Amino acid sequence: MNYKTAKLQPGLYFVATPIGSARDITLRALDILASVDVIAAEDTRSMRRLLEIHSVPLGDRQLQSYHDHSGVGTLEKLLGFLAQGKSVAYASEAGTPLIADPGYHLSKSAAEAGYAVTSAPGPSAIVTALTLGGLPTDAFFFAGFLPNTKNSRRNELESLKDVPGTLVFYESPKRVSEMLVDTGEILGTGRNAALCRELTKKFEEILRGTLGDLAVVASERKFKGEIVVLVDRARGETVSDVDVEAALTKALRTMSVRDASEAVRQAFGGNKRKIYQMALKLRGQ
Secondary structure, three states, X not given: OOOOOOOOOOEEEEEOEOOOOHHHOOHHHHHHHHHOOEEEEOOHHHHHHHHHHOOOOOOOOEEEEOXXXXXXHHHHHHHHHHHOOOEEEEEOOOEOOOOOOOOHHHHHHHHHOOOOEEEEOOOOHHHHHHHHHOOOOOOEEEEEEOOOOHHHHHHHHHHOOXXXXXXXXXXXXXXXXXXXXXXXXXXXXXXXXXXXXXXXXXXXXXXXXXXXXXXXXXXXXXXXXOEEEEEOOOOOOXXXXXXXXXXXXXXXXXXXXXXXXXXXXXXXXOOHHHHHHHHHHHHHO
16 A cells, blocks of 8 residues: 555645556555545546546446546536535546646636645656657747648648757557658758657667658558657757857856856767857857
8 A cells, every 4th residue: 555545735736647657656645535525527437547546436426427528517627526525636537737738727716715725746748758759958938739730730730840949749540651751851851850669668668760761651650559750840050159159148137158068069969079069158258
């Protein structure tokens, strides 16, 4: 038994759940699931399995289904529990609620009504992919799922062309090949990218290369499982010393010389030693 029960303060508790390995759940998440008065879940069957795996008894507590297609009545029912002074936990099927998962309207409504809202943070496919992808993580933009239709997808990619950070997408294994082709044509086949599949699961796989490389791989094999695609930011053909100095000056306000020079090198490319020397000079000034 890896959890403890305790009387919780009334309020709404968002609980992150594993994206693959059931053991990735936090002890605090188990404490909350074992202690709240009501549990709401995107998928009640998945929640029952999770509780069983960790020997958390549901007992006579209510397990309420709540997802993007739930009616207003379900939302009002959960708010009603809060109005009665009860503690309510909400978990999406996998990962962190609200992050490409349900929970936004529940969070917003509960906060606006004056109820306490807190979170037991934990697994996230976005953060896991960024950790493993090998691309810069100093700035990133989560774009979620691109549109299904080709024209809409390409229009969306055009709007992301100049985002100054690593792009993060969720994608279906059935569409990832087309998505990589379109992404390469709009953003440039030479952009570095990573395809992260089945994160934290038995068949976890990370493929790294340019968008062109990955598009070729995806055209030759069929993927299974959940996929996160990372795409590096746009990088100019040439970057002036003025641009590098400006970036270093800004970075040095909050970073050491070493960290600032590395962050700027990742953002702009260029000679590591030269950028470090520039940072030293600027620090001395």
